[in-house]
Amino acid sequence: AQKITQTQPGMFVQEKEAVTLDCTYDTSDPSYGLFWYKQPSSGEMIFLIYQGSYDQQNATEGRYSLNFQKARKSANLVISASQLGDSAMYFCAMREGSPLNAGNNRKLIWGLGTSLAVNP
Amino acid sequence: DGGITQSPKYLFRKEGQNVTLSCEQNLNHDAMYWYRQDPGQGLRLIYYSQIVNDFQKGDIAEGYSVSREKKESFPLTVTSAQKNPTAFYLCASSLAPTGAYTGELFFGEGSRLTVL
Numbered sequence: 337a338q339k340i341t342q343t344q345p346g347m348f349v350q351e352k353e354a355v356t357l358d359c360t361y362d363t364s365d366p367s368y369g370l371f372w373y374k375q376p377s378s379g380e381m382i383f384l385i386y387q388g389s390y391d392q393q394n395a396t397e398g399r400y401s402l403n404f405q406k407a408r409k410s411a412n413l414v415i416s417a418s419q420l421g422d423s424a425m426y427f428c429a430m431r432e433g434s435p436l437n438a439g440n441n442r443k444l445i446w447g448l449g450t451s452l453a454v455n456p
Numbered sequence: 457d458g459g460i461t462q463s464p465k466y467l468f469r470k471e472g473q474n475v476t477l478s479c480e481q482n483l484n485h486d487a488m489y490w491y492r493q494d495p496g497q498g499l500r501l502i503y504y505s506q507i508v509n510d511f512q513k514g515d516i517a518e519g520y521s522v523s524r525e526k527k528e529s530f531p532l533t534v535t536s537a538q539k540n541p542t543a544f545y546l547c548a549s550s551l552a553p554t555g556a557y558t559g560e561l562f563f564g565e566g567s568r569l570t571v572l
Binding site for chain 1: 512
């Protein structure tokens with residue numbers, strides 16, 4: 337079974353509108369972390385936002401916010417006020433276990449990604 | 457500027473040849489990683505290294521080799537034993553776990569290898 341599921345292969349959004357990219361995860365470990373990365377056409381993976389399983393509040397970073405619904409095991413990325421430069425692939429990833437255990441950090445589980453196109 | 461530099465960006469190889477992909481970082485990170493990315497698939501870990509002179513196999517290490525002689529450098533060799541080497545290769549690094557560490561990875565721009 338997939339541990340990270342991104343159900344939207346492709347998404348379109350109008351410039352300046354908000355968009356939500358879905359990510360659901362599956363783990364029985366009470367300690368885990370969820371990441372979102374952006375991959376533009378240049379190829380580099382860019383870290384966007386992180387949510388720890390014990391974090392009380394949803395993570396926010398500028399125009400990015402994470403809609404973390406623990407009971408539903410979902411960690412959707414919300415991009416507000418979309419810009420043309422937001423057009424890229426977006427990947428959700430999960431680390432199981434504490435981040436303070438170095439061995440856990442190599443075991444990132446990646447989703448297949450969502451391609452976002454921002455229309456002018 | 458601190459970051460990760462991968463070279464070459466594009467590489468073509470004939471079957472039966474070994475090739476080495478370079479990865480250099482000036483972030484003073486302890487841990488370094490090599491990932492492979494194929495179309496329509498998530499990233500898969502090839503090798504990782506937590507400290508100098510030590511490295512561990514990831515999920516798809518067969519046909520690959522690495523070295524970590526310096527903290528800044530983590531080259532990946534794609535050997536002729538790798539049956540399907542055409543792919544996009546990403547190098548990454550991360551801090552050692554401390555305090556409020558989250559485990560985020562810092563990536564290079566990747567190397568695209570094509571076997572002719």
